[in-house]
Amino acid sequence: MKIAPLVLLAVSAATLAGCSSSPGAKIGLVDSTPVAAYGQDGYSATEPADYLLRPSDVVSVTVFREPDLSVESVPIGADGMLSLPLAGAIKVDGMTTRQLEQEVRNKLASSLVSPNVSVNIMQFGSHVVTVEGSVEKPGMYPFKPGTRLSGAISLAAGPNRTAKLKDVVVFRQTVGGMSVAKFDYAAVRSGTMMDPVLQPSDRVVVGTSGLSVFWQDLLKTLPAFALFTNL
Structure with a gap:
């Protein structure tokens, strides 16, 4: 029992x-x-296949031979905007890095001759x-x-x-x-x-x-x- x-x-x-x-x-x-x-x-x-940028991600933007227009580390705002020297504010939420490079080139084309731009993701914030x-x-x-x-x-x-x-x-x-x-x-x-x-x-x-x-x-x-x- x-x-x-x-x-x-x-x-x-x-x-x-x-x-x-x-x-x-x-x-x-x-x-x-x-x-x-x-x-x-x-x-x-x-x-x-392609990563799309989002708010809080941190990127570097390099304009070759233009250190004053380059940024080593800049976060994307909560509104999806990115502010860059001379290029101004850009809506980057949903863009790829290649698309952002092209957008920055377009923004700088009126001030620079054939600007060479590179964008890299520093942090997936x-x-x-x-x-x-x-x-x-x-x-x-x-x-x-x-x-x-x-x-x-x-x-x-x-x-x-x-x-x-x-x-x-x-x-x-x-x-x-x-x-x-x-x-x-x-x-x-x-x-x-x-x-x-x-x-x-x-x-x-x-x-x-x-x-x-x-x-x-x-x-x-x-x-x-x-x-x-x-x-």
Whole structure:
């Protein structure tokens, strides 16, 4: 009769151990098809070929043989404007660096003969992701263009012990308003679900399982269940 509670705990622990394991990796091409039922339309696993400048990005603008017209580091304003010597204010939000180079050349053409202009991105200041929920280190993190959902979770030191990997949600600001998409992180890691490329200001929330940390710690303290070390 006294064995019953231990049996229940064993069943619970075994169930937890099974839930915590991840499916094996899929061999071959990773599935990159959006799941419409999860709100994944509009998400992509492909990095854009050309980077588009955004507010808070920092650029350098070099006008060759014209040091007074060059700037080593200048941030793009919240309104998407960039102010440059002689060229004046330019709306650069959504431009590529090549397009900005051409725009600066056009602005300077009335004052200089065949101006030679080079633009480089010094800092991707617009690229910040918020990671919340059941991760080891929630917070806001800068990231490089091309970073994926798995990268955002890694920046937060990975899921914690109460993470519900099937319930990872990404909040994204779109032209039509805030959108919400769900991802099964276990499927993402195995290659059977898209690992989407992040967008600036994305917010990632990792769900929490119903089992509290207290119960997980309790199971680990029981000698009979010491083998369940991956709970």
